[in-house]
Amino acid sequence: MKNVAESGLLQPKPGIPILSPDELETPPLSLGQLTWRRFRRHRMAIFGSVTLFLIIIYAFGGMLVFSEADANRTDTGNALQPPSREHPYGTDTIGRDILARTIYGGQISIIIGLTAMVMEVILGVSIGSIAGFFGGKIDSFLMRMTEAMLIIPQIFLLLVIARIWAQSIPNLKLMGRTFSGSVLVIVFVIGITSWPYLARIVRAQFLSVKENDYILAARATGTSTRDIIIRHILPNSSAPIIVSATLSVAAAITLEAYISFLGLGVRPPTATWGNMLEGAYNYIETAWWLWFFPGMLIALTVLSINFLGDGLRDALDPHSRAA
Amino acid sequence: MKQERILEVNDLRTRFHIAEGTVYAVNGVSFHLNHGEAIGVVGESGCGKSVTMMSIMRLIPIPPGEIASGQALYEGRDLLKLSESEMEDIRGKDIAMVFQDPMTAFNPVLTIGRQLGEPLRVHLGLSKEKINQRSIELLEQVGISDPPQHLLDYPHQFSGGMRQRAMIAMALACSPSILIADEPTTALDVTIQAQIVELVLRIREQMNMAVIWITHDLGVVAEIAERVLVMYAGFIVEEAIVDDLYGDPRHPYTQALLAALPRVDKRRDKRLQSIPGAPPNLLVAPTGCPFVQRCQFSFDRCRGEMPPLFQVGVNHRAACWLDVITGKER
Numbered sequence: 332m333k334n335v336a337e338s339g340l341l342q343p344k345p346g347i348p349i350l351s352p353d354e355l356e357t358p359p360l361s362l363g364q365l366t367w368r369r370f371r372r373h374r375m376a377i378f379g380s381v382t383l384f385l386i387i388i389y390a391f392g393g394m395l396v397f398s399e400a401d402a403n404r405t406d407t408g409n410a411l412q413p414p415s416r417e418h419p420y421g422t423d424t425i426g427r428d429i430l431a432r433t434i435y436g437g438q439i440s441i442i443i444g445l446t447a448m449v450m451e452v453i454l455g456v457s458i459g460s461i462a463g464f465f466g467g468k469i470d471s472f473l474m475r476m477t478e479a480m481l482i483i484p485q486i487f488l489l490l491v492i493a494r495i496w497a498q499s500i501p502n503l504k505l506m507g508r509t510f511s512g513s514v515l516v517i518v519f520v521i522g523i524t525s526w527p528y529l530a531r532i533v534r535a536q537f538l539s540v541k542e543n544d545y546i547l548a549a550r551a552t553g554t555s556t557r558d559i560i561i562r563h564i565l566p567n568s569s570a571p572i573i574v575s576a577t578l579s580v581a582a583a584i585t586l587e588a589y590i591s592f593l594g595l596g597v598r599p600p601t602a603t604w605g606n607m608l609e610g611a612y613n614y615i616e617t618a619w620w621l622w623f624f625p626g627m628l629i630a631l632t633v634l635s636i637n638f639l640g641d642g643l644r645d646a647l648d649p650h651s652r653a654a
Numbered sequence: 655m656k657q658e659r660i661l662e663v664n665d666l667r668t669r670f671h672i673a674e675g676t677v678y679a680v681n682g683v684s685f686h687l688n689h690g691e692a693i694g695v696v697g698e699s700g701c702g703k704s705v706t707m708m709s710i711m712r713l714i715p716i717p718p719g720e721i722a723s724g725q726a727l728y729e730g731r732d733l734l735k736l737s738e739s740e741m742e743d744i745r746g747k748d749i750a751m752v753f754q755d756p757m758t759a760f761n762p763v764l765t766i767g768r769q770l771g772e773p774l775r776v777h778l779g780l781s782k783e784k785i786n787q788r789s790i791e792l793l794e795q796v797g798i799s800d801p802p803q804h805l806l807d808y809p810h811q812f813s814g815g816m817r818q819r820a821m822i823a824m825a826l827a828c829s830p831s832i833l834i835a836d837e838p839t840t841a842l843d844v845t846i847q848a849q850i851v852e853l854v855l856r857i858r859e860q861m862n863m864a865v866i867w868i869t870h871d872l873g874v875v876a877e878i879a880e881r882v883l884v885m886y887a888g889f890i891v892e893e894a895i896v897d898d899l900y901g902d903p904r905h906p907y908t909q910a911l912l913a914a915l916p917r918v919d920k921r922r923d924k925r926l927q928s929i930p931g932a933p934p935n936l937l938v939a940p941t942g943c944p945f946v947q948r949c950q951f952s953f954d955r956c957r958g959e960m961p962p963l964f965q966v967g968v969n970h971r972a973a974c975w976l977d978v979i980t981g982k983e984r
Binding site for chain 1: 711713717738739742743744745746747750751753755758759760761762763764769772773776777808821824825827
C-alpha cells in the first residue's frame with residue numbers, strides 16, 4: 332500500500348488525507364472499553380473515585396507516619412486540646428491524638444465496609460440465584476425468609492445481635508496488630524442483615540435471564556446446572572450486583588458508625604470512625620474537633636462511594652450508547 | 655433392520671398443566687430414525703413438532719410439563735428414564751440441537767469462542783489450546799472466514815446467517831450421531847436459508863450423521879429429508895418417503911397441505927387454496943381424529959376413535975379410517 336502511495340502514481344491531491352487501512356476500519360470497542368468510556372464521562376463518579384483513592388491513601392499511607400501506639404497512647408494531661416501544631420486535629424477526652432486515630436480508625440472502617448460487602452454479596456448472590464433459578468418451593472421458602480429479614484428494622488436487628496455477641500469474641504492478633512474481636516462481630520452482623528436487598532435483585536435478574544433462548548441452547552449442549560448458573564446467568568447479572576455491592580460498602584461503613592456511636596460496636600482501644608464519634612456526643616458544642624474530623628471522613632467516604640456506584644450503574648448499562 | 659435404528663420413539667405423550675387446564679401437546683407419537691438418515695418433521699405451528707423433540711432431549715420444563723408415557727430409545731437406552739446428569743452427557747455429545755432463532759440462542763455477554771468451546775470443554779475435557787484449535791476448524795467447516803478473529807467476537811457482531819452457522823458449528827463440536835434442527839432456517843432470509851440447508855447436507859454426508867429437521871416449509875423438507883413425518887395436533891398422521899409423500903399423499907391433511915402450496919407451474923390468477931377451520935383446541939383431551947372438524951371425508955367413526963397408522967405402502971403409513979384412493983373404510 333505504502334509503496335504505491337509513495338510512487339506518486341496514486342498520489343491524491345494535496346489536502347486530502349491518506350487513510351491507512353487502520354483508519355478505514357475502527358476496531359470495535361470491547362465491553363470494558365465501552366464501560367470505561369461511559370464512566371469517564373461521569374464527572375461525579377470521577378470525583379468520587381479520586382476522593383476515595385485519596386482517603387485510602389490517607390488511611391493506609393498514614394501508617395508510615397504514625398504508629399498504632401501513637402493512636403492509642405493516652406495522655407490525660409493533654410485531654411481535649413483543640414487543633415494545634417502538635418495535634419493537628421486536637422486530642423480526645425483522654426488525650427489521644429485524633430489525627431492518628433482517624434488514620435487507624437479509617438483502616439478499620441474501610442476494612443469493615445469491604446468485608447461486610449463480601450459477606451453480603453456471597454449470601455445475597457447465592458440465595459438470590461438459587462431462589463431465582465430453581466423457583467417453586469425453594470424460591471418460596473428462600474423469599475419468605477428474605478422477607479422475614481426485611482420486615483425487622485435493620486438497626487434493631489443490628490443492635491440486638493451486636494449486644495448478644497459483642498463480648499463473646501476474644502481479641503485477634505493479625506500482622507503484628509491486635510484487633511478487638513468486636514470487629515468480626517460487626518462485620519458478621521452487617522453482612523447477615525444486609526443481604527436481603529441484594530438477594531431480591533439477583534433473584535429478579537435470574538428470573539428474567541433464565542428464560543432466554545441461550546440458556547435453553549446451553550442446556551441442549553449438555554451444560555450442567557451449576558455451569559449455567561455460574562457461567563451463563565451470573566455474568567448477565569453482574570452489572571446490578573457490582574453496583575449494589577459498591578453501594579453496600581458505603582452502607583456498611585454508615586452502619587458501623589451507627590452501632591459504634593451507640594456504644595455497641597467496635598470496642599476501644601481499636602479505633603473506628605464510628606466509635607470516635609461515640610465519645611464526642613457530650614462535647615458537641617464544647618469540643619467540635621472531636622466529631623468534625625471523623626464525621627467528615629465518614630461523610631466524604633460514603634459520598635464518594637455513592638458517586639462511584641452511580642457512575643458504575645450508568646457505565647455498566649449496555650443499553651446506554653451515549654459516548 | 656432393528657440394528658440400524660439409532661433412535662426409536664414409542665407412544666410418547668407430553669402434556670402441560672397450566673392454569674387453563676391441561677394442554678395435550680404430544681399424543682402418542684412413535685417413530686424411528688436410522689443411522690445416518692435424515693427425516694423431516696412437518697406440520698403447522700403448535701402441532702407438537704418441537705415439543706416432541708424437546709421431550710426426547712428432556713428439555714421440557716417440569717412442571718408445568720409432564721411426559722405422561724412413552725419411550726425414547728437411543729442406542730437401546732431409554733432417554734426418558736436416564737438421570738439428569740446422564741442426560742447432560744448425551745446432550746450436545748450424542749444428540750445435538752440447533753434452534754430456530756440464532757439471534758437469541760447465543761449468550762450476549764460471552765464471546766462466540768467461549769460458547770463454541772463449551773461442549774468441547776464439557777464433554778471432551780480438552781485443554782485450552784486444543785479447544786481453540788478445534789473451534790477454528792469448526793468455524794472453517796461451517797464457512798466462516800477468519801475464524802481466529804471471529805472467535806473473539808461477541809454475538810452482536812455476527813449477522814443472522816453467521817450466528818446460525820456458528821450454532822451449527824457448536825452442535826457439531828462433539829460429532830454427534832443425531833442432529834436435531836428445530837426450524838433452523840425460519841428466522842433467516844431465503845438466500846441464507848439455502849446456504850444453511852446446503853451446509854447441513856454437506857456436513858451430514860461428511861460425518862454420517864442422522865438428522866431430524868423440523869420445519870413447516872415443505873420445500874425445504876423435499877430438499878433435505880429422505881423420509882417425512884407429518885404431524886397434526888400432537889399426532890403423527892402420515893409417514894412416508896419424500897417422493898411418496900409429495901406424489902401420493904394418503905392422509906386428507908397432507909393432501910390439503912400440499913394443495914395449499916404455491917406452485918411455479920400453476921396459474922397465478924387464482925387464490926391459493928387454504929384449509930378451512932382451525933386446528934383443534936389442545937386443552938381438550940383428544941378422542942377421535944384431530945382433523946375431523948376440517949376434513950371433507952369425515953364420518954361418524956372419525957369422531958369417536960383415533961385411527962392408528964395404517965400401512966398403505968412400502969414405508970408409507972397414514973392415520974385415516976378411509977383409504978383416500980379407493981374411498982373405502984378400513
